[in-house]
Amino acid sequence: MTKSTLLLLASASLAGTAAAQAPTAYQASARAIFKELIEINTTHSTGSTTVAAEALRKRFLAAGFPAADVEVVGPAGSKNHNLIVHYRGTGARKPVVLLAHLDVVEARREDWTWDPQAFTEKDGYFYGRGTSDIKDGAATLVAALLRMKQENFRPDRDLILALTAGEESGGDYNGVAWLLANRPEFKAAAWVLNTDAGDPELRADKVQARMVQVAEKVAFNFQLEVTNPGGHSSLPVPENAIVRLAGGVVRLGAWRFPVHMSELTRAFFARTAPTESGQTAADMRAVAGAVPDPAAAERLSKSAFHNAMLRTTCVTTTFEGGHAVNALPQRARVNVNCRMLPFESPDSVEATIRRVLADSLIAVKRSSEARLSPPSPLSGEFTRAAEAVTSAMWPGVPVIPYMETGATDGLFFRNAGIPAYGASGVAIDPNDVRAHGKDERVLIKAFDEGAEHIYRLIREISAGAARP
Numbered sequence: 217m218t219k220s221t222l223l224l225l226a227s228a229s230l231a232g233t234a235a236a237q238a239p240t241a242y243q244a245s246a247r248a249i250f251k252e253l254i255e256i257n258t259t260h261s262t263g264s265t266t267v268a269a270e271a272l273r274k275r276f277l278a279a280g281f282p283a284a285d286v287e288v289v290g291p292a293g294s295k296n297h298n299l300i301v302h303y304r305g306t307g308a309r310k311p312v313v314l315l316a317h318l319d320v321v322e323a324r325r326e327d328w329t330w331d332p333q334a335f336t337e338k339d340g341y342f343y344g345r346g347t348s349d350i351k352d353g354a355a356t357l358v359a360a361l362l363r364m365k366q367e368n369f370r371p372d373r374d375l376i377l378a379l380t381a382g383e384e385s386g387g388d389y390n391g392v393a394w395l396l397a398n399r400p401e402f403k404a405a406a407w408v409l410n411t412d413a414g415d416p417e418l419r420a421d422k423v424q425a426r427m428v429q430v431a432e433k434v435a436f437n438f439q440l441e442v443t444n445p446g447g448h449s450s451l452p453v454p455e456n457a458i459v460r461l462a463g464g465v466v467r468l469g470a471w472r473f474p475v476h477m478s479e480l481t482r483a484f485f486a487r488t489a490p491t492e493s494g495q496t497a498a499d500m501r502a503v504a505g506a507v508p509d510p511a512a513a514e515r516l517s518k519s520a521f522h523n524a525m526l527r528t529t530c531v532t533t534t535f536e537g538g539h540a541v542n543a544l545p546q547r548a549r550v551n552v553n554c555r556m557l558p559f560e561s562p563d564s565v566e567a568t569i570r571r572v573l574a575d576s577l578i579a580v581k582r583s584s585e586a587r588l589s590p591p592s593p594l595s596g597e598f599t600r601a602a603e604a605v606t607s608a609m610w611p612g613v614p615v616i617p618y619m620e621t622g623a624t625d626g627l628f629f630r631n632a633g634i635p636a637y638g639a640s641g642v643a644i645d646p647n648d649v650r651a652h653g654k655d656e657r658v659l660i661k662a663f664d665e666g667a668e669h670i671y672r673l674i675r676e677i678s679a680g681a682a683r684p
């Protein structure tokens with residue numbers, strides 16, 4: 217594709233041109249892989265990632281990859297195995313891992329307009345479970361490697377494709393955790409490209425921002441509990457377990473952790489500001505400065521997402537108590553779910569919770585492990601490549617680093633000391649996020665461009681001196 221064609225593509229409305237042109241050979245190949253993946257059931261209840269991994273394995277073997285470099289692996293007895301493909305390079309640089317998961321969240325036919333297990337094309341979109349989370353990402357990685365192989369491209373480093381199981385909750389194990397524990401090449405990687413995050417942002421069907429996930433908040437839970445001897449409800453006493461705990465829950469609910477900026481969140485707000493307007497743009501610049509402006513932070517905090525970027529959050533998620541309608545409660549218990557900024561410490565979060573509760577009769581226990589995941593460096597090979605490919609494909613579109621408020625498999629790598637960059641090629645409209653939901657879909661034009669973007673990105677990170 218010529219540069220001028222690309223410029224035209226980038227400035228055209230993505231949906232408007234979708235139906236007009238026949239797909240190129242590469243687009244057709246990427247779409248066929250995508251279709252095959254969507255039509256293989258990889259839910260936890262009735263599906264199997266092994267079936268999807270085996271189907272892709274056939275494609276790699278047919279393309280000429282040595283059988284020893286295309287493996288379907290996982291714990292014995294699981295129906296959910298992972299695909300690993302080694303694309304051998306010259307070894308001039310350390311290997312890079314290319315990551316997506318194969319499993320998908322359950323989808324019921326009766327809840328959808330179309331069969332979630334079918335690959336449905338309609339009005340410029342592809343519909344089906346996994347079209348945006350994250351079989352699109354898996355398909356673009358596979359299509360790119362097969363194209364590079366066909367072009368006899370020799371990377372200057374090994375590229376290790378890992379399409380994994382158990383990312384969505386409900387799996388019997390997590391594929392990435394298993395690979396890190398069982399396959400030494402993953403721990404030896406320079407860094408990871410994870411397509412399960414960092415969707416380029418679509419607004420009015422045009423790419424506005426190339427998001428890159430460089431960090432994730434750290435999730436863990438506390439159990440708060442009050443116990444009491446109880447008794448007959450006809451004879452109440454001043455001390456009541458539910459009332460006592462409720463007081464603490466209300467104090468915690470009113471508390472907000474302080475704004476805590478880092479290099480990453482400053483970069484996020486500074487680079488997002490030009491894509492916003494008015495007060496929001498001004499506030500983003502004001503929090504990105506050396507001393508964040510408190511009034512600006514306050515206004516930004518009205519957005520749940522910006523609030524979560526600015527501070528650690530802890531929220532009460534479940535409440536149980538009492539054992540009979542005619543008894544004084546002997547026990548009251550809540551779960552508090554914390555999402556900690558990755559540069560803070562769980563101990564200090566716990567100390568803050570105890571201080572805010574201010575009640576020694578409320579027992580505080582950490583009920584789940586905090587898997588630390590330090591932010592990946594903002595600058596370096598990946599960022600340079602993302603900037604080069606973005607400005608070539610989508611001129612003027614900013615590359616914006618951000619912190620995931622939820623969690624992806626990137627955290628297992630970061631926890632093991634390996635930087636991870638979440639960057640999908642397939643753009644999504646933030647107002648049309650249907651992952652895990654009904655009628656999940658992706659814009660066909662965005663998928664086609666995503667396949668091209670990922671192909672160029674992988675070449676850019678592995679071309680070394682051989683780059684044309």
Ligand SMILES: [Zn+2]
Binds near residue numbers: 317349350383412
């Ligand atoms: Zn996902």
